[in-house]
Amino acid sequence: YTCLMMDGHEVTVVDNFFTGRKRNVEHWIGHENFELINHDVVEPLYIEVDQIYHLASPASPPNYMYNPIKTLKTNTIGTLNMLGLAKRVGARLLLASTSEVYGDPEVHPQNEEYWGHVNPIGPRACYDEGKRVAETMCYAYMKQEGVEVRVARIFNTFGSRMHMNDGRVVSNFILQALQGEPLTVYGTGSQTRAFQYVSDLVNGLVLLMNSNISSPVNLGNPEEHTILEFARLIKSLVGNRSQIQFLPEAQDDPQRRRPDIRKAKMMLGWEPVVPLEEGLNKTIQYFNRELEHQANNQYIPKPKAARMKKGRPRHN
Numbered sequence: 001y002t003c004l005m006m007d008g009h010e011v012t013v014v015d016n017f018f019t020g021r022k023r024n025v026e027h028w029i030g031h032e033n034f035e036l037i038n039h040d041v042v043e044p045l046y047i048e049v050d051q052i053y054h055l056a057s058p059a060s061p062p063n064y065m066y067n068p069i070k071t072l073k074t075n076t077i078g079t080l081n082m083l084g085l086a087k088r089v090g091a092r093l094l095l096a097s098t099s100e101v102y103g104d105p106e107v108h109p110q111n112e113e114y115w116g117h118v119n120p121i122g123p124r125a126c127y128d129e130g131k132r133v134a135e136t137m138c139y140a141y142m143k144q145e146g147v148e149v150r151v152a153r154i155f156n157t158f159g160s161r162m163h164m165n166d167g168r169v170v171s172n173f174i175l176q177a178l179q180g181e182p183l184t185v186y187g188t189g190s191q192t193r194a195f196q197y198v199s200d201l202v203n204g205l206v207l208l209m210n211s212n213i214s215s216p217v218n219l220g221n222p223e224e225h226t227i228l229e230f231a232r233l234i235k236s237l238v239g240n241r242s243q244i245q246f247l248p249e250a251q252d253d254p255q256r257r258r259p260d261i262r263k264a265k266m267m268l269g270w271e272p273v274v275p276l277e278e279g280l281n282k283t284i285q286y287f288n289r290e291l292e293h294q295a296n297n298q299y300i301p302k303p304k305a306a307r308m309k310k311g312r313p314r315h316n
């Protein structure tokens with residue numbers, strides 16, 4: 001799939017490593033087109049660039065709810081800083097927005113015209129409303145300052161290099177199945193989602209960035225399943241006998257979600273090409289290797305040296 005560095009672009013990765021990991025980019029360290037900056041977008045950034053993929057923000061519900069104020073700052077102040085950077089250097093900015101701007105949708109499937117159904121004071125608000133105002137900011141900078149913006153509304157995505165503690169449903173189910181633990185379904189499992197594999201998303205993001213479409217575009221895989229169906233599918237692909245355990249439902253959990261991707265198809269010529277099972281199998285292999293890596297890299301503390309007692313004279 002598309003790779004900016006292999007295509008000859010110089011890429012500067014900016015990460016505060018709140019949910020990111022150095023291991024995910026370590027194979028690029030030393031490449032002449034690659035640079036890594038440990039930086040938080042809540043602080044201003046002064047670099048020279050032509051294009052900004054503004055992907056900053058935790059995306060997993062447990063991660064973004066862990067520190068809602070930080071999530072809000074990242075999506076508001078962070079977005080203002082990135083738009084300010086785009087304005088200063090004349091760069092184009094692509095915002096990673098989300099299907100969560102549609103909230104718990106009353107329209108199905110969701111197309112880009114739908115305004116959404118979001119609880120502004122619920123537990124997901126820091127993210128939903130943060131992304132909604134981030135979109136608003138993009139169009140204010142476009143109108144008032146002439147900044148070129150692109151807005152991708154990204155639907156549920158999974159794949160290699162996800163964090164083991166990510167907390168979203170695909171990584172949870174795979175890790176649970178691989179370890180023979182029960183698969184935790186929140187609520188009845190009748191809520192639906194549609195999942196795209198990460199490489200499809202990357203292709204869509206690069207196509208959108210280089211297109212002339214400034215209005216929001218959905219990027220997702222329209223193949224919709226209930227969460228219970230996902231649990232059963234992952235169990236069968238991993239091939240073990242984990243139980244399914246029903247836990248209380250998550251508050252404000254969207255009940256149905258599926259992208260209408262006609263706009264991306266028509267205007268970008270984009271659609272997902274990785275079948276669900278193939279993506280899941282790749283991700284299962286990845287998490288298998290992660291579990292092995294974890295088992296082989298346990299930190300074993302060295303025995304502590306005897307501590308000097310306080311108050312006694314030291315004889316050196």
Ligand SMILES: O=c1ccn([C@@H]2O[C@H](COP(=O)(O)OP(=O)(O)O[C@H]3OC[C@@H](O)[C@H](O)[C@H]3O)[C@@H](O)[C@H]2O)c(=O)[nH]1
Nearest residue numbers: 059061098099156168169172184185186191227250253
């Ligand atoms: O262990 C789990 C985790 C999650 N779930 C359920 O699975 C569904 C999907 O949950 P996830 O946490 O993976 O993701 P959500 O769809 O709720 O949110 C996601 O939406 C789109 C993106 O912007 C983000 O990646 C994320 O916010 C929900 O109904 C959730 O309640 C489980 O049943 N068990």
